[in-house]
Amino acid sequence: MSVATFEARVTGAFGRQVRVRGPDGAEQPARPLGRGLGIVCGDTVRCRRDERHGEVHVLEVLPRRTALYRTNGRGGCEAVLANLTRLLVVIAPLPVPDLFVADRYLAAAESAHIAPLLVLNKADLEVAAPLGDALSGYALAGYQRLEVSAASGAGLESLRAACRGHTAALVGQSGVGKSSLAAQLIPAERIEIGALARAEEGRHTTTASRLFELPGGGALIDSPGVRDFAPALERLEPRSLGFVEVERLSGGCRFLDCQHLREPDCAVRAGVEHGSMHPRRYESYRRLRRLQHTLGPAHERAPRRGS
Numbered sequence: 443m444s445v446a447t448f449e450a451r452v453t454g455a456f457g458r459q460v461r462v463r464g465p466d467g468a469e470q471p472a473r474p475l476g477r478g479l480g481i482v483c484g485d486t487v488r489c490r491r492d493e494r495h496g497e498v499h500v501l502e503v504l505p506r507r508t509a510l511y512r513t514n515g516r517g518g519c520e521a522v523l524a525n526l527t528r529l530l531v532v533i534a535p536l537p538v539p540d541l542f543v544a545d546r547y548l549a550a551a552e553s554a555h556i557a558p559l560l561v562l563n564k565a566d567l568e569v570a571a572p573l574g575d576a577l578s579g580y581a582l583a584g585y586q587r588l589e590v591s592a593a594s595g596a597g598l599e600s601l602r603a604a605c606r607g608h609t610a611a612l613v614g615q616s617g618v619g620k621s622s623l624a625a626q627l628i629p630a631e632r633i634e635i636g637a638l639a640r641a642e643e644g645r646h647t648t649t650a651s652r653l654f655e656l657p658g659g660g661a662l663i664d665s666p667g668v669r670d671f672a673p674a675l676e677r678l679e680p681r682s683l684g685f686v687e688v689e690r691l692s693g694g695c696r697f698l699d700c701q702h703l704r705e706p707d708c709a710v711r712a713g714v715e716h717g718s719m720h721p722r723r724y725e726s727y728r729r730l731r732r733l734q735h736t737l738g739p740a741h742e743r744a745p746r747r748g749s
């Protein structure tokens with residue numbers, strides 16, 4: 443007896459609760475067969491329909507084109523989203539931005555070869571001087587920026603164009619307006635807005651990333667907001683940790699393995715002094731290096747047993 447299998451796209455994964463969209467376009471729950479498949483939103487999976495129980499089983503995860511990785515609680519590396527071709531790093535004047543989060547997403551995207559785009563939402567609100575200054579740092583690094591407003595509709599056409607044909611994901615702090623933007627781009631879907639604001643008041647939440655088909659082709663993932671994002675450090679470019687301007691400048695450093703901290707003749711530090719890298723971005727880079735030093739060697743020298 444042969445049982446037909448089919449390929450499907452994972453539209454949501456939360457623990458062992460997985461949703462897939464099959465070739466017929468219908469979204470349905472699916473059950474992973476076996477543990478440790480590590481299915482994430484955006485994955486392509488091979489499925490089989492179990493007619494007797496009226497279920498869909500996930501048999502395997504097909505090779506990923508790209509993956510966004512983070513450090514999990516145990517210092518290990520885990521995929522968060524798969525097969526992205528664009529990362530929309532969303533920031534806003536309110537809530538008060540933590541740009542280190544944005545920097546880390548940008549670094550992870552760069553290292554994973556996912557095209558990043560900085561999206562300044564809530565363009566209807568005033569940009570305070572410190573944010574304006576930080577934005578100039580991103581421009582200096584070479585990041586393209588879209589200014590949009592989910593509230594007024596400004597800039598949404600450009601955002602739509604930037605997503606067309608891509609598998610794009612909206613990431614960033616809670617409250618910046620990721621779900622509001624997703625709701626604008628996919629009006630046919632019911633997307634909950636402000637859901638995480640409530641979750642942060644202490645309730646547990648089952649909010650997970652969700653993938654939607656874009657009307658003009660392509661897919662958009664709305665991801666839950668985060669307070670922090672720790673990229674998987676072993677996946678970052680060793681020389682620059684995924685900071686594009688560090689990558690550019692580091693060619694001039696005296697040492698090939700320069701970490702751009704205290705080494706003599708460091709072209710990156712010189713670049714910061716001469717205004718070719720924004721000091722805030724450099725501070726962000728240093729923090730990520732420090733995180734690498736705290737997590738990295740300790741983790742290698744003393745592997746935890748039994749965990």
Ligand SMILES: Nc1nc2c(ncn2[C@@H]2O[C@H](COP(=O)(O)OP(=O)(O)O)[C@@H](O)[C@H]2O)c(=O)[nH]1
Nearest residue numbers: 564591592593616617618619620621622635636
């Ligand atoms: N003023 C303004 N508020 C917005 C805009 N976009 C979203 N918001 C508000 O910001 C809050 C958080 O939005 P939400 O989409 O849930 O953010 P998320 O946590 O990033 O998904 C909600 O109260 C939205 O109404 C915008 O463009 N301008």
Ligand SMILES: [Mg+2]
Nearest residue numbers: 620621638667
């Ligand atoms: Mg949201």
Ligand SMILES: [Zn+2]
Nearest residue numbers: 695700702708
């Ligand atoms: Zn250097």
